[in-house]
Amino acid sequence: MTLITCALCIEPYYALVTGEFACPCGQVLAVADIELETAQVWVVDASGALGYWVDRVALLVAEIAAYGLRVTAEDIARCGEEIERMGVDEWVGTQVR
Numbered sequence: 228m229t230l231i232t233c234a235l236c237i238e239p240y241y242a243l244v245t246g247e248f249a250c251p252c253g254q255v256l257a258v259a260d261i262e263l264e265t266a267q268v269w270v271v272d273a274s275g276a277l278g279y280w281v282d283r284v285a286l287l288v289a290e291i292a293a294y295g296l297r298v299t300a301e302d303i304a305r306c307g308e309e310i311e312r313m314g315v316d317e318w319v320g321t322q323v324r
């Protein structure tokens with residue numbers, strides 16, 4: 228998980244009982260205001276800190292769509308180790324014909 232930090236105090240946001248997040252300098256972040264990129268999913272760790280991780284399958288699906296490829300779930304399952312080794316970008320590149 229990569230921590231999501233406040234732009235002002237550079238400390239992580241922590242979950243509040245209200246369902247929002249706050250950092251030590253008092254900035255409050257609502258779930259709707261969490262800005263994520265493609266395939267990033269927000270998560271909260273055991274300490275309550277807010278972060279994100281990358282959903283590899285969602286990232287792969289987005290990359291494949293961007294290249295206009297038709298790849299089945301079986302292809303992805305079969306190539307899982309290759310994708311892990313090469314990284315998504317390079318692997319998708321090998322699939323472009």
Ligand SMILES: [Zn+2]
Pocket residue numbers: 233234235236237238250251252253254
């Ligand atoms: Zn702050």
